Amino acid sequence: MASSTPPHCSITAPSKPHQIASSSSSHKTLQQQQQPHLQRRFTSQKVCASPRNPANSLSKANKAPNFLSPLPTPNKTHLSPDFSGKKSTRFVSKLHFNRQRSSLSTRHSPVAEDFLTQSSAATVDDDQFQVLLMGFQARLSGSEDFCFLLRELGNRGESSKAVVCYDFAVQRESKMSERGKLASTMISVMGRLGNVDSARFVFDNAVNGGFGNTVYTYSALISAYGRSGLCQEAIGVFQMMKTQGLRPNLVSYNAVIDACAKAGVKFEVVNDIYDDMLSNGVDPDRITFNSMLAVCKGGLWKEAMRLVTEMGMRGIDQDVFTYNTLLDVICKVGKMDLAFDIMSEMTAKNVMPNVVTYSTVIDGFAKAGRLEDALAMFEEMKCAGIALDRVCYNASLSIFLKLGRFKDALNVCKEMESCGIRKDVVTYNALLGGFGKQGKYDEVRQVFEQMKNVRVFPNVLTYSTLIDVYSKGGLYREAMEVFREFKKAGLKADVVLYSGLIDALCKNGLVKSAVLLLDEMTKEGIRPNVVTYNTIIDAFGRSAGMDYLVDAINGGKTSMVSTYNSAARNHEGSEHNRVMKIFGQLAIEKSHNFREFNESRQELLCILGLFQKMHKLEIKPNVVTFSAILNACSRCNSLEDASMLLEELHLFDDRVYGVAHGLLTGSRDTIWIQALSLFDEVKQLDTSTASAFYNALTDVLWHFGQKRGAQLVVLEGKNRNVWENVWSTSCLDLHLMSSGAARAMVYAWLLNIRSVVLEGHELPKLLSILTGWGKHSKVVGDGALKRAIEGMLNGIGAPFHLAETNLGRFISQGTAVTAWLKKSGTLQVLLLQDVKTQPENRRLDQRPNLQPLPL
DNA sequence: ATAGGGTTAG
Numbered sequence: 001m002a003s004s005t006p007p008h009c010s011i012t013a014p015s016k017p018h019q020i021a022s023s024s025s026s027h028k029t030l031q032q033q034q035q036p037h038l039q040r041r042f043t044s045q046k047v048c049a050s051p052r053n054p055a056n057s058l059s060k061a062n063k064a065p066n067f068l069s070p071l072p073t074p075n076k077t078h079l080s081p082d083f084s085g086k087k088s089t090r091f092v093s094k095l096h097f098n099r100q101r102s103s104l105s106t107r108h109s110p111v112a113e114d115f116l117t118q119s120s121a122a123t124v125d126d127d128q129f130q131v132l133l134m135g136f137q138a139r140l141s142g143s144e145d146f147c148f149l150l151r152e153l154g155n156r157g158e159s160s161k162a163v164v165c166y167d168f169a170v171q172r173e174s175k176m177s178e179r180g181k182l183a184s185t186m187i188s189v190m191g192r193l194g195n196v197d198s199a200r201f202v203f204d205n206a207v208n209g210g211f212g213n214t215v216y217t218y219s220a221l222i223s224a225y226g227r228s229g230l231c232q233e234a235i236g237v238f239q240m241m242k243t244q245g246l247r248p249n250l251v252s253y254n255a256v257i258d259a260c261a262k263a264g265v266k267f268e269v270v271n272d273i274y275d276d277m278l279s280n281g282v283d284p285d286r287i288t289f290n291s292m293l294a295v296c297k298g299g300l301w302k303e304a305m306r307l308v309t310e311m312g313m314r315g316i317d318q319d320v321f322t323y324n325t326l327l328d329v330i331c332k333v334g335k336m337d338l339a340f341d342i343m344s345e346m347t348a349k350n351v352m353p354n355v356v357t358y359s360t361v362i363d364g365f366a367k368a369g370r371l372e373d374a375l376a377m378f379e380e381m382k383c384a385g386i387a388l389d390r391v392c393y394n395a396s397l398s399i400f401l402k403l404g405r406f407k408d409a410l411n412v413c414k415e416m417e418s419c420g421i422r423k424d425v426v427t428y429n430a431l432l433g434g435f436g437k438q439g440k441y442d443e444v445r446q447v448f449e450q451m452k453n454v455r456v457f458p459n460v461l462t463y464s465t466l467i468d469v470y471s472k473g474g475l476y477r478e479a480m481e482v483f484r485e486f487k488k489a490g491l492k493a494d495v496v497l498y499s500g501l502i503d504a505l506c507k508n509g510l511v512k513s514a515v516l517l518l519d520e521m522t523k524e525g526i527r528p529n530v531v532t533y534n535t536i537i538d539a540f541g542r543s544a545g546m547d548y549l550v551d552a553i554n555g556g557k558t559s560m561v562s563t564y565n566s567a568a569r570n571h572e573g574s575e576h577n578r579v580m581k582i583f584g585q586l587a588i589e590k591s592h593n594f595r596e597f598n599e600s601r602q603e604l605l606c607i608l609g610l611f612q613k614m615h616k617l618e619i620k621p622n623v624v625t626f627s628a629i630l631n632a633c634s635r636c637n638s639l640e641d642a643s644m645l646l647e648e649l650h651l652f653d654d655r656v657y658g659v660a661h662g663l664l665t666g667s668r669d670t671i672w673i674q675a676l677s678l679f680d681e682v683k684q685l686d687t688s689t690a691s692a693f694y695n696a697l698t699d700v701l702w703h704f705g706q707k708r709g710a711q712l713v714v715l716e717g718k719n720r721n722v723w724e725n726v727w728s729t730s731c732l733d734l735h736l737m738s739s740g741a742a743r744a745m746v747y748a749w750l751l752n753i754r755s756v757v758l759e760g761h762e763l764p765k766l767l768s769i770l771t772g773w774g775k776h777s778k779v780v781g782d783g784a785l786k787r788a789i790e791g792m793l794n795g796i797g798a799p800f801h802l803a804e805t806n807l808g809r810f811i812s813q814g815t816a817v818t819a820w821l822k823k824s825g826t827l828q829v830l831l832l833q834d835v836k837t838q839p840e841n842r843r844l845d846q847r848p849n850l851q852p853l854p855l
Numbered sequence: 856a857t858a859g860g861g862t863t864a865g
């Protein structure tokens with residue numbers, strides 16, 4: 001097993017993997033040395049892609065129809081829904097396609113195949129189907145043929161024909177045991193089709209008819225409930241079978257464990273079932289362990305690793321399911337370097353990664369923000385001769401969209417088309433979000449129209465996405481229109497849609513209204529999640545303290561009021577009106593430039609109430625929550641107010657609180673070791689989460705005058721590469737930083753440059769400080785960061801000025817900066833102090849030759 | 856009886 005502290009493997013190097021693999025030179029490149037796993041994987045994949053195995057070497061070859069070998073069943077039987085574009089792959093995986101056929105269970109007669117061919121014409125309705133059945137009745141032989149038919153009908157989604165077939169077969173079957181077989185098959189088929197009520201109906205009838213009390217029907221029903229996420233029901237059936245005196249077998253146990261895994265049941269609970277299994281003398285097999293692994297998806301990656309080891313000790317071989325599930329667990333906790341190692345290990349053990357393996361790991365990289373690494377995995381995959389499927393295409397599409405590489409994104413769409421994979425709702429949603437986030441609203445409109453034209457029906461995610469992109473762009477009229485359409489489609493709103501609406505309110509400073517809407521959604525039975533809460537917490541103080549933000553987005557447009565009024569008149573539905581009112585409120589509120597001063601006080605109470613609700617609903621906070629609390633503290637006018645919020649932080653997390661509190665109160669020396677370990681841990685998260693935390697912590701320190709502390713935090717962030725290439729001698733890039741972090745960083749950078757000058761080096765001709773447009777503000781063109789930096793530079797007399805060509809860039813001649821840095825008073829200006837310092841800190845800070853920069 | 860995907864917070 002790979003070690004728990006894997007070496008860091010970079011796979012971002014520019015040259016393509018297959019170039020490494022095909023390199024015949026004995027010279028080892030640096031990249032090869034850094035990528036032992038990658039190379040190893042390639043060498044073994046190359047073997048299977050060799051000319052002796054041409055079928056594996058080209059993705060197109062994989063899709064060649066099986067004309068060469070005559071199929072037992074004609075054409076449509078084995079046609080994957082992938083090609084007909086009817087079902088998602090997720091659904092396909094639930095069907096029987098990949099099932100190994102044991103010679104016993106599926107020994108059906110050729111007549112059954114024949115019947116299937118004749119009855120599968122699109123024009124055959126249920127009645128005609130029954131007539132056909134009667135015609136074949138004499139020649140179809142017993143339950144084996146009928147079970148085969150039921151499964152095949154299930155695969156085609158022919159639910160009602162399956163019902164006809166089942167009734168027909170049961171009525172004509174005299175043996176109880178054979179009827180029992182039919183029943184368990186039918187329950188399984190209905191379960192796979194997601195029709196759990198029908199499954200239950202069949203089960204109950206079978207039990208009442210005296211042929212349903214078998215381990216098989218119970219197991220099938222447990223599985224049916226499991227697939228629908230109804231874990232409690234599954235466990236109920238499991239217990240019921242025991243009270244009926246039936247002894248659960250391996251399949252029963254596996255089914256109930258799988259049900260728990262799908263529903264996200266706690267590991268301890270499932271472990272009890274596992275122990276129960278052992279004590280009843282049922283030996284776990286590979287599938288048991290694979291399902292137990294799936295239970296670890298909640299983040300128990302160490303437990304997952306342990307399970308795999310235990311499998312080995314029990315002499316159970318790991319298969320591709322084992323590794324794919326394990327990888328999923330590892331990827332979900334973001335341990336991508338470990339995932340990379342495990343992938344190499346599976347190859348070494350001759351368990352070859354497949355399309356699921358790759359899409360799991362690719363998704364892990366993408367979620368960790370390592371988009372280039374994700375793209376490199378695609379190359380590796382193609383090189384290994386593994387054809388992309390729908391899931392993979394959608395993953396690659398969304399990566400290109402995230403990178404803003406629209407040309408590549410459209411190429412992915414074309415490639416999908418040429419492979420015969422139709423764009424599904426996931427594809428379209430990705431396109432809508434991708435274009436929308438870049439403000440390409442024309443394209444959004446076109447894509448939305450197109451998807452409806454080709455009858456890919458928008459779902460809740462589609463509407464949430466659209467409402468979100470329009471709201472973020474301030475296009476409330478369009479957002480309102482989308483919401484109207486959403487209601488017309490008769491879909492039920494979910495937590496994400498509501499969170500989007502709440503966010504729209506928050507971004508406009510309407511925190512109290514946001515809290516009201518939160519109560520609304522709770523009343524409607526929609527459970528808010530941590531994102532919903534983080535949104536509101538982070539918005540604290542925006543209305544009272546940041547009115548200029550409201551002004552900035554205002555732009556003088558108030559025409560929304562009339563839009564709202566006419567919209568509200570047309571619809572009487574209460575929820576509809578409420579949301580319409582929200583959009584209206586957004587428009588109206590924008591015209592208010594002044595707010596009550598005591599509003600911030602009210603808001604504080606409002607937020608404190610919010611924390612109560614969070615505890616009550618047992619919503620677990622995350623790092624973003626901590627960042628949000630720190631940001632809220634930054635908007636408090638007094639340390640007293642802030643300390644009320646910090647107390648809430650205390651309830652959530654001792655360590656984060658300890659560090660924040662210690663730095664704020666000047667006990668830096670005593671807390672610094674803990675701070676460093678916290679920083680290390682934060683760095684394990686993806687870069688945007690990490691930088692947001694650093695930004696928040698720095699801001700609150702800066703806000704309360706702990707500027708030296710803020711600077712030290714920022715430098716730790718820089719050392720851990722949180723903001724990516726922050727500085728060189730000629731350029732300081734602040735565009736990912738908050739205003740406090742950016743200011744602390746400017747001081748540090750100038751001191752660094754000063755030491756360059758004092759060492760006698762010449763500065764570059766031109767120096768730049770980039771602020772972008774202030775990513776932190778999230779308001780396009782807002783430039784809050786730019787203003788903060790401008791004020792600061794002016795304040796210390798630095799000779800930088802705005803570049804005329806780029807409004808987010810400050811420049812200065814190197815000679816001017818050199819002269820300024822050499823002036824006698826400059827050093828004093830650049831050294832930051834904390835307003836609060838414990839004696840030991842003061843001693844350190846006042847050493848005259850203190851170099852603040854660990855360069 | 857087992858594996859992978861899309862929306863929301865910073």
